[in-house]
Amino acid sequence: MSFLRTRAKGHTATLLCTLLACVAIVLAGCGGTSVTSAASAQENYVVDVQLSGGSGRASVSSPCTVVKDGDSYVATLVWSSSSYDKMTIDGKDYVPTTTDPGSTFEIPIKLDCDMAIQAETTAMSEAHTIEYVLRFDSTTLVAASDAGNSSPDSDAAKSQAASTQVGDFHNTDIGCGWQPTGTVELAYATHFTIDAFEGGYKLICVSNGERFLMVPEGGEVPDGLSSDISAICLPANRTYLVSSSTMCLIDAIGAIDNIKMSATKAEDCSVAGFAQALQSGAMVYGGKYSAPDYERIASEGITLAIENNMINHNPDVKEKLISLGLTVLTEQSSLEGTVLGRLEWVKLYGVLFGSEDKAEQVFEAQRASIEAVAQKNASKDSSIKVAYFYINSNGAAVTRRSGDYVAQMVRLAGGTYALDDTQEGSGSTSSVALEMEQFFLLARDADVIIYSSSIDDSVHSIDDLVAKNNLLSQFKAVQSGNVWSTGTNIYQQMTSSAEVISELSQAIEGSDGQGFTQLTKLN
Structure with a gap:
């Protein structure tokens, strides 16, 4: 854990030094004139x-x-x-x-x-x-810092305020005078907290402003509970899972039986346990996030919906689910800036589904695997440059920002992320679209190219890639043949992060990709 944090701090320090140097240059060029920086x-x-x-x-x-x-x-x-x-x-x-x-x-x-x-x-x-x-x-x-107070009834405003000031969402005042007896330790995740209360009650706070009180089986919802807190009476065994990226975490803790409805069809599901449950009828397809099957949700007696941030674009859907008696939890794991931060959300699902010990075991195993890979790569020549992107329908190269977990995986694999030397690393989203000419200037000397087939599954060879834009033929990695693609369902395989980092590390070393399961070398 300390090793990963040291590397993250070192990278942050490097970026800060670079930024300060740029500011100094700008100020020096002002000839002493008093100006206010942009x-x-x-x-x-x-x-x-x-x-x-x-x-x-x-x-x-x-x-x-x-x-x-x-x-x-x-x-x-x-x-x-x-x-x-x-x-x-x-x-x-x-x-x-x-x-x-x-x-x-x-x-x-x-x-x-x-x-x-x-x-x-x-x-x-x-x-x-x-x-x-x-x-x-x-x-x-x-x-933005006041957005949560500007409109108390606005979920979007609460979400914006929480994401702007992540540390402000942790609130253990549940309105009835109870005091927490302990807090679940989180090593990496920054977008949720878990606090314990007497009698087996637990409070989950999420960075979008949502709060949930887990009521133990046989327990009662306490009088005077704050109106912003949703009570989830355990067991939460009639759940509609919309967030597909969390399937692997729920599968890892053996909690699939709690999911009765999915927004992912069996043929689109890469998590074997979920696909089997959908095929057998133990789990049913309940429609996608924007068009759920309300009639089926009601008939199946669904009580909890686990959504991702897409639900924020369809507030009427959320309101309808709530009107049917469902509690809606909007998970925020995609906002975590580290691989282990995303993986630590397994602890939240452990609380939801009564598998806390198993969740702790799963996380510690994942942490050990990732730290082992990172330690092995610590002494590598980090000058090897890796570009991760896909080409959208408008011909732009869409890549991840340098503060994103994908960029962190590149660094943990022993490489340097292609966007580390640009100010494109900051912004309000985890991805950035660059015109091909700009991307060419930034990444043409990349030693390794990773094409995101999870977004665009049309690239199966180097010729397919170059057909997207002939400028790509001039990239160093294309000319040397060091071009790879991800699996189409890589975002459903959070628990395979250690394998992805390991294979990426081998790709950086010049592997031919034999035996790989997460990356495919393109010819």
Whole structure:
């Protein structure tokens, strides 16, 4: 554990030194003139946004985050669909920074006016451009740090405030005077907490502002419980699981029997236990996150839904689930910046499904495996540069930011992440879309290329990759033949992180990939 933290601190220190050096250079070039840096002038806000036009089926997340720089505003706009690959505003095209959880764009905006925009979607058989109007309401503009207080009934505002100030969400005041008797130790996860109370009660706080009190079997919900806390009466054995990335964690602790309904079909599920349960009928398909089968949910007596952040784009779905008597827990593991932080969410599922000891064992085993791989790679020549990306339908290279867990896996494997030397490592999303010319300048000298087939499964050879853009033929890794692809379901295989790091380490060393299960070498 100390080794991983030391490396993370070292990387942070390097980035900080680089940033300070850049600031010094900028100031030196000012010739002594008193100026205010752009970074210090920037302010973070959230604001309500309205979308009109189109068929009415699409929506955008509201409120959204806004960065104010002088008199200009740049908003991070998240669509309810991952199929939007271009927005056009005042004749200028913008590509998404990520499509997970939905197509996300960073766009300049104006407050209190109708902004006519065009958005291209690939959801149909061919690309279609649709006319929309956006309106950002200045009366709802509040500082991001105050967003949780601006609208007490706004789940999105609570989520934004929590993600901005992660440490502020831990609140053990449950409203009835009870005091916690202990806290579950978390070594890496930063987006949830677990506190114990007398009688077997446990409180889960999640960084989006949600709080849940686990009521032991046979226990009663305490009088005076705070209105923002949802009580989950154990056993939680009638659960609708929407977040597919958590399946492997639930499988690892032997808790599949608690999941009665899934938002993933058997043919799309890479976790064998879940696929078998769906095929046998022990678990049923309940529809995707945006269109659940409400009738079946009611008939099956489902009491708990475990969602991911996509549900924030469909608040009406969440409200409907709650009206049917379900408790909705929105897991935040994708926001963790470290591999072990994501894996430590297994402890939350251990509490939910009565498998705390097993969850602890699973996490410690994962930690031991990852630390062993990291220790083995500690003395490697970290000058080997690795580029991780996919090409979206607009021709942009979508890669992960340098603070993301994928970049950390590269470093743990003994490599250097291709975006480490750019300011693209900071931002409001875990991914960033770069025009190919810019990506070429950053990554053309990468020694290893990892293509994300979990997003784009059309690349099966180096020729397929180069067909995406001929500039890729000039990449060092393409010319040397050191090009790899991930499995299509790698995001469902969180518990295979140690294997991914190990295989990535071998790819860096020049392996031919024989016997690999997570990466495939392209010819």
